[in-house]
Amino acid sequence: MKEKRFKGTIAILLVALFIVVIIASCCGHYHLDPLTCLKLLIIKPFVKTGDWSELDESVIYGLRLPRIIGAIIVGTCLSLSGASYQSVFQNPLVSPDILGVSSGACVGAALAILLHLPKTFIMIFAFMFGVLTVVLTVTIPKVLKSESNIMLVLSGIVVGGLTGSAMGIIKYIADPRDELPQITYWMMGSLDGLSYSTILFSLVPVCICVFVLMRMSWWIDVISMGEKDAQTLGANVKRIRLITIACSTLLTATSVCMAGTIGWIGLVIPHFARMFVGTSNTKIVPTAALLGAIFLLGVDTIARTVARTEVPLGIITGLIGAPFYAWLLYHQRTRLK
Amino acid sequence: MKKASYLIIAVCLVFTSLFGCSKTSKDDALFNENDPIIVVDGSGRRVSFAEPAKTVATSWGGGVDMYIYALGVGDRLVATNSKHNIDRLFFNPDEMPKVGRWVLDKEALADIQPDVYLHGSYATDQITGANSVKVRAYGMGFHSFDDIAKNITDLGKIFGVEERAAYVNSYCENILKLVKDRVSSIPKDQYPTVIILGEQIGELAADIYDTIDIMIEMAGGKSMTPDELATKTETTVVGLEKIFEWNPDFIFLQDYYCELTVEDIMSSSTWAPMTSVKNNHVFAIPSEIDAWSKGNPSCYIGTLYISMQMYPDLYTDIDINKLAVEFYHEVYGLDLTLEQIGIH
């Protein structure tokens, strides 16, 4: 794809993101007319008071803005992680949970909910268990002295089974009146109540990983050629794969602990990005990031406005993502093996 | 001719099955009209006992046990899965046999064969499950003060402690009367708006296990929970924005499991402009020993507590600390300290 066209695509996506941010900040159960919203967003940073109430300010800056920022971060994390995993495993049908980071994080969070730990611990447990699960998945092939991708995938299936059973036990023990609904709700994904401190903490791993993945994007292309080819071309497959898996895992773990498990983004958005800018990761990384951010921001806005209660994000991404994915596969059926 | 006969047979089958269905769900499987003790449970089933029940089991830990302690028959409890702080005063949860955790373990129940099995009346699976292993089951309603009073009365009959039951009911009724009297001077359209927050952020404590709305109304408040949400069993997460939109005058936190604490809310710059925060009207309902908003006898003191936070001027002569201690003594036969109850 020509460089100019690519830059044009990115520019359009940035504008689209900006527009969705504006729309998102004007929507919500708290009734605030769009003009006041815009004034609050644009003018407030410069003046102390205006024709808005303190409560209006609180809602925009304390409730909506963190969710908007959170949605952008989580959308970016999940789509980048999905794109990278797909390249590492040379399979466009792979989702970020292939090594078990999401299911492991669920176990961690469920455990924390069961033990009635405060919210910070739920996030810490989710993150830790997510990362530990991937470490387990990656260690099994090492112990069996195998370096192939297939062993990694099989190991992911085994570990996925383990985490599934662990979840089953936890759900069985949980009190169906309060603990179980909390676990279920967390698993389906929500950005409600996201605090600025959580966002700040998550920015550190997110920025590092996104930066690394962007710099490594060409090499990720090379290893998507297959282990044999990549090595004879001069790529240190083991090292690149490790770095890519580590970054993708950290990104997914961060987004899971911020917002619970949200499916379909990591699977569908990279495909969408490929439709726009071709297959090279150098172009997909920024494109998928923007597309993921726009998509999740749209989904979160729908989730918190369309029904009387908050709709979990995973439900909406599934409702939109699954048929969309079917359409994508149909559209690309000649290109995929 | 053939088609018509098929139609007739089909219609007959449908009728008999409907008729049959309603017949089996009407009464307890072991119901006997000649038994001396007959009660009608929360879903209209008739349950009968030849003699007062000597043993009782439940897999509905946390809701049912309180009634058993209130009636003074805690020693007849042979199986339960509850392990809240108040339960620990009566038995060791680790050694207590269980007949399932909310979902009934029929084999365990058959093994223990208590005289009666208690559960929420909406849970028909559990009730019919108990019947299937020849155990009498009584379904309890939890959604109004009438439900609670009826539970106490019926259980009094079942356990042969009608006097005790009457005493507990009258004591609790007096508390309710106290609240009604004090609040009667406030016209209904001046009731402040109230919400009670549940465990998750943005969640309301309003579901089929709770008596929240009734309590708030009785206490002289206007509950913000939309009616459609108040009787659902699922989580009612309306989202923080909705709560901000309602901007209620009073916010209560259901129990200490809530993700948001009073400190979180009072110290947050986002919550600061809320009316309830500005007027210091954010309270945690005491829940250290047992929950005061979950459809058991403790909701009476819970209602009084809520009312007293809303209208401190109406209750200047009442010392909630003293009353709470007295409540646990009178109703449950326990002598607790304020710390144990969770009042600060």
Add this chain to the structure above:
Amino acid sequence: MSPIVRLSSVSFSYPGSKRKILDDCSFSIEKGEIVSILGPNGSGKSTLLNCACNLLTPQSGLVYLNDIPISSMTIQNVAKVIGYVQQYQESAFAYSVFDYVLMGRANRIEMFRKPDSNDFRIVENVLEKMRITHLSDRPITEISGGERQQAAIARAIAQEPQVIFFDEPTAHLDFGNQISTLKLIASLKNEGYAIVMTTHNPDHSILLGGKTVILNKEGHLEIYDASQIAKAELLSNIYNTDLLVPFVKEAERFVCIPKSL
């Protein structure tokens, strides 16, 4: 002049298997040399190539690139010496032919960097030389098998290696394309690349000239030069079939063909 690739007493068997695919094999590849590797199915021709470029590690023996043990070399440095055109070119993703060939520059690019304008220029030149510039923007998954192989060869050339390995390059091509590929390989040799090619057609060995390595099922190899290879008995032994190697005047060379059926 040290040989570019030197195998010294290399033995290899797959883990868990007793059968020696390669047993005490030694041979070397000099600059500008063409080496064809013949052998029956399953004799380990591909394994020999894979050992020579460090894709597999021999159980015993050593492999040297320009006199340096391959085990002490970095992956990138090995790729600077050896380019490898596999038997099948598969890609899970629809990279453009240009991007595909660009990956050949990986042996010269640092870890956190991308190809620069110099790399782009080299790829353009290679595509032109291979006469596949018209395929530049086509997805690698949508072109024919023969075109894909040309792209793979272009990619190997973009590596600027000293020697190019070919694993059965004519196996899936039509007759005309087989000849074109052989012509291309011959011209690469003339440009100074050393070539190592496995093939199942002994006639190709004669056509290309150069050294021939015969690998048998016991894992032993024998080395013959161009003049020694055109012998009927020798070639028939490899495949256990009666083959004739007459001199054909019109072709101006010895030709290896089967007897009449």
